Amino acid sequence: MTSLSRAAERPSSWPLLLGLCLLSWLFGLALSLPCGVERAVHHWEEQLNDQVVIALPATGNEPSGQTNKLSQALTATFPKAHPTLLPDRDVARILASWSTPWEGPLPRLFTLSYHGEMNTLTTLVHNITPEAIIVPPPPQMAKLAPLMAALRKAASHVALAAGLAAALVVPALLYLAARTIALANRQQQAVLLSLGKAVTTLHHILARRMALTAFLGGLAGIILLLPSLMLITSALRPLLRLPATTGLFPTVPPQSFLPPMLWGTFCLMPFLMALAGWGMTYLVCARQGRHPS
Numbered sequence: 081m082t083s084l085s086r087a088a089e090r091p092s093s094w095p096l097l098l099g100l101c102l103l104s105w106l107f108g109l110a111l112s113l114p115c116g117v118e119r120a121v122h123h124w125e126e127q128l129n130d131q132v133v134i135a136l137p138a139t140g141n142e143p144s145g146q147t148n149k150l151s152q153a154l155t156a157t158f159p160k161a162h163p164t165l166l167p168d169r170d171v172a173r174i175l176a177s178w179s180t181p182w183e184g185p186l187p188r189l190f191t192l193s194y195h196g197e198m199n200t201l202t203t204l205v206h207n208i209t210p211e212a213i214i215v216p217p218p219p220q221m222a223k224l225a226p227l228m229a230a231l232r233k234a235a236s237h238v239a240l241a242a243g244l245a246a247a248l249v250v251p252a253l254l255y256l257a258a259r260t261i262a263l264a265n266r267q268q269q270a271v272l273l274s275l276g277k278a279v280t281t282l283h284h285i286l287a288r289r290m291a292l293t294a295f296l297g298g299l300a301g302i303i304l305l306l307p308s309l310m311l312i313t314s315a316l317r318p319l320l321r322l323p324a325t326t327g328l329f330p331t332v333p334p335q336s337f338l339p340p341m342l343w344g345t346f347c348l349m350p351f352l353m354a355l356a357g358w359g360m361t362y363l364v365c366a367r368q369g370r371h372p373s
Contacts (some may be wrong), residue, residue, distance in 0.1 A: 093293045096257040100294055100353060103246045103253070104301025105308070108346055110242035112309060112338055117235040119337035120316065121228050131191045132161075132198075133174075133215040134205055138185035146209045147188050153208055154192060158201075163192040251356070254294065258361040261286050262368045269368065279365075287362040294357030298350035305346065309338075 134154075136147055147165070154163035166174070166189045174189065194201055198216055205212050262269075265286060269279050 093257075093289075096253065096293055097297045097300070099253050100250070100297025101300040101304065103250050104298045104349055104353065105304045106242050106301075107246035107250075108302060108305040108349065109308065110239040110246065111342060111345065112305075113235045113239040113242075114232075115339065115342060116309075116312075116337045117232060121232065123337065124228075131217060132194045132201065134190040134192075135213040135215065136188040136190075136209055137211055138187045150190070150205065150208045150212070153204060154190065157204060158192060158194060158196075161192040161194045163190055165190055250353075251360075254290075254357050254360045255364070257293075258290060258357070258364040261290060261361060262365045265365075266368065269365070283362050283365040286365055287358045290361035291354040291358035295350045295354035298353035302346050302349060313337075 134150070136150070151163065151165055154161070168186050171186045171189050175186070198214070202214055205214060265282065269282060
């Protein structure tokens, strides 16, 4: 078998290796894009300030009767909004971020996650405390919602196009490489047939070589995909309000908003490429042995 392995022709595997590397990277990016964009946008939406702030005039250290009445009315009318009366330390921190250090008694601040009509909330609050000030959240969600929808749609379309391209080109590339190997070893196969020997061993040798090349190409593509995802996440870090990385190297796996199941798919991809390359080469060589030209 060793002599037969040495006698087998070895066409250059670099074109196949580079092609499978690029296609594995493209296919992995196509799988990552829709899921990563969806999770990134969801993370970004969670970071937005959607809290309505209700400020009541300062009345001393203890909550006034109007404060208690407003708290009960908000809880009864909007229970899902989770109205909360902030403690003094949080009020002082918020006021310090708004203006110069606050002097005198602190006002009472309520926060609630309210997404309904502001007129309804304003009417309720002013019926109880006419001097209350209502600060709505910034309208960033309303302005950026069309952009986020377009981003999700574009990610899905790009992923679909890239995935279909990779799914169509990979079998064609494997068949072309298998056909090249079979033609390069046609003379050795003809000699074995003329001697009445089985060519199965030669087919297995060629198929194993093809599987190894396909595995290395797929593995190189997945290794190339990791820094690509890190680079994309780092570029979007300020927009998505992600925490800054510490140290020279980021965490592994990178914070790319991909589920663990997708990382498992990436790990299986080189083995699937190797299996496809082995089967394609063995079938092409076996077919050429049955129908020599």
